[in-house]
Amino acid sequence: MPEMARAQDAPLTADQTRNTAQAIAELKDRFGERCATSAALREQHGHTTTWLKNQPPDAVVFAESTEEVAETVRLCAARKVPVIPFGTGSSLEGHVNAPFGGVSLDLSRMNSVLEVHAEDLDCRVEAGVTRKQLNSHLRDTGLFFPIDPGADASLGGMAATRASGTNAVRYGTMKDAVLALTVVTADGRIIRTGGRAKKSSAGYDLTRLFVGSEGTLGVITELTLRLHGQPEAISGGVCPFPDVNSACKAVISTIQMGIPVARIELLDALQVRACNTYSKLDLAETPTLFLEFHGSEAGVREQSEMFSQIAEEFGGGPFNWATVAEERTKLWTARHDAYWAGKTLKPEAQIMVTDVCVPISRLAECVSETVEDIAREGFLAPIVGHVGDGNFHVQILVDLDKPEEIRRTEAFVERLALRAIEMDGTCTGEHGVGQGKRKYLRREHGDALEVMGAIKQALDPGNIMNPGKILPQS
């Protein structure tokens, strides 16, 4: 058995320990060096981009095909050893931790783009392909894959967590982008869900059941994804507002007017300050919207002008928009680096990042109450958000050496989650449940949680697929 101490939720029984050791021995037999147990690799496959404690798996298997994934799952299933799918490890709620030990199934070597059907605006990829890799591959086709959660996540992981990001307001989330999946089920069978037709009424929507199931129902090994034509023209820019409330109101109005904005992101004053420093911008340090419009030349001009008027109506502006690619790239790079920029505000701290999503009519209220909460607590906590969807993130800079600070941060995160749920929203718009948000699901879903539990029990009766995630009882 590996020598590193586990930080598990409960100590394993002697039986479990023996089973795990046997499974790893068999996996080493089968996969040789592709079944690794070094402390460094194991720790790297526990969760690293969050405040949750690292709970490393007992071994890491680097699979190279769907058949190898199926073999690994069958072998683990036979010994009731947990299987934790791993893409790039950029998830934020402890999704890849191993609270009951087990085998991390690393899919990063399954990184082939298998087919591009330019005529049908779709493609088929292995689960380890990252979104940036796919977009590089597509560069000469005139097509692109729009979903952009910030991190260069694997597409399998993005499907598993129902990821979205800046473009979702226009192009939807992974639930909309995935047409079909290849999945290895908990008993090691390989199934295909969905198909390449743009729509179907032929039976239960298994595709959307696996999207967002965070590896708890099976391992996604291949995806058929919907693509989009690169827009003929893009315009974008930044628009300052006197306060968060007026910025949110301008967003609400933009959405209600039906302006097909491609991106509309809020950065609060603190976040703008951090980005100015980190990304060498010179924006006014006030709540600011970053926007992007996609369409024809005439279309993006029309949209930009309509937005300008709305901004003015709510005391914002001037809206400086440009169609120059370099300028836009600089802005969006800064937006994507917001996480790292935030970190510079208090370099010794960790970032505790959380997200919620509310109906857009409640956005201004939810953000404003949260801003007041942050002020009351005296937190250093920039806000950024995909506000066109009613979704925003708070990044609280926490000193993990101070238990009292952790306690207050956790209490704040709980208040935020419950505030969103009270407003008919959700405790997570795009980060997922993982370990961190399991405790809010009862409040959000009530008895529907029993139905989720029945599905989990039916598809994974041994509870080996990423146990300790999503369902409070798993």
Place this chain on the structure above:
Amino acid sequence: MPEMARAQDAPLTADQTRNTAQAIAELKDRFGERCATSAALREQHGHTTTWLKNQPPDAVVFAESTEEVAETVRLCAARKVPVIPFGTGSSLEGHVNAPFGGVSLDLSRMNSVLEVHAEDLDCRVEAGVTRKQLNSHLRDTGLFFPIDPGADASLGGMAATRASGTNAVRYGTMKDAVLALTVVTADGRIIRTGGRAKKSSAGYDLTRLFVGSEGTLGVITELTLRLHGQPEAISGGVCPFPDVNSACKAVISTIQMGIPVARIELLDALQVRACNTYSKLDLAETPTLFLEFHGSEAGVREQSEMFSQIAEEFGGGPFNWATVAEERTKLWTARHDAYWAGKTLKPEAQIMVTDVCVPISRLAECVSETVEDIAREGFLAPIVGHVGDGNFHVQILVDLDKPEEIRRTEAFVERLALRAIEMDGTCTGEHGVGQGKRKYLRREHGDALEVMGAIKQALDPGNIMNPGKILPQS
């Protein structure tokens, strides 16, 4: 027990017969005249708009609230009596038939629009509200509900069958339109799935599991639906083509160019002839596309002009487009009356209607092969289709008194379903599985069918929810 002979798949056992009689007695006690057993009402609640034989339920309960639905289900569950949800009865694959007897749960009296959140572009309705009723209700809000399957179906039924229709190419299907559901599960519990946030990553996507489950997992009693702003401008018109193949190629090109067409419908020459007669049009009797564009004044002009050029490129045109509402209404009424128009081609015949959907790159091929098949068989069988999605319908005019004609029709429908599946498509784009298409699901889904079966077993262990639908083994 009711006196009418059953046309069931298998005769009931004495136990089942007794249980059903007891359940109906209890339902009559509880609901009085709202539990009906007259032959006429029962037959009306078996399937009527298809060639499948009518299999009436043993009783019909007219529920007036979610709580009443739950009571009815609990009472039926206690005696293992089937429950068949009923909206308007406009489904096409035998969804409301009662092959094992039981209780038809008629939701048509649950027809209140409960809430409209104009700011959030959503509303909450009871399941018996029809799409036209909802749009009448919304008329003064500047909003509309786009999904339009032709029939004035109930929204609960549309969700249950994952309906779509002419506007889906732009606005998506019921899978995209439903934000949240209230569902009565097979054990009579009331759950709420989803929420009003525009996106969420909080757990399994139960909403999309129930959408398209055709009443086999529970009864949908309320829906929260996404609405859209009425477009500032609409243009539309018809465009003739020399043959079906060139019309399909123009459609493919339109979609690939990213023109955000709101409707793009194909009528073959025979269908145009039928519509000319029935709806008093004077179109050239050649394959024709009906189109509609939504957007700003400038936008719809731009889209219409781009399409004109594409049509010309493929030998089609002239594309006469207009923004006059009356003219458009006349055309779209004719399109919606295509079913009735088809019937006039052979008034003594029944219409056997079927649909398939393929990736758009295969559309021309699939339609052309189907046209040849129709010619070989000598069928009178007009084709209409939501071709922007790769989805088309064939309406075969069948003389139900001629067993040989029925047999040949069934063989044709099977060839069409398998042809679509072979082309990476689906045996049904929007009509659903019901009874009629169960036999194709193994071919389409392979082992994924076992996963569907496991879910059915987990959520409805007694198999009382609409048995004999979707799953071959149910």
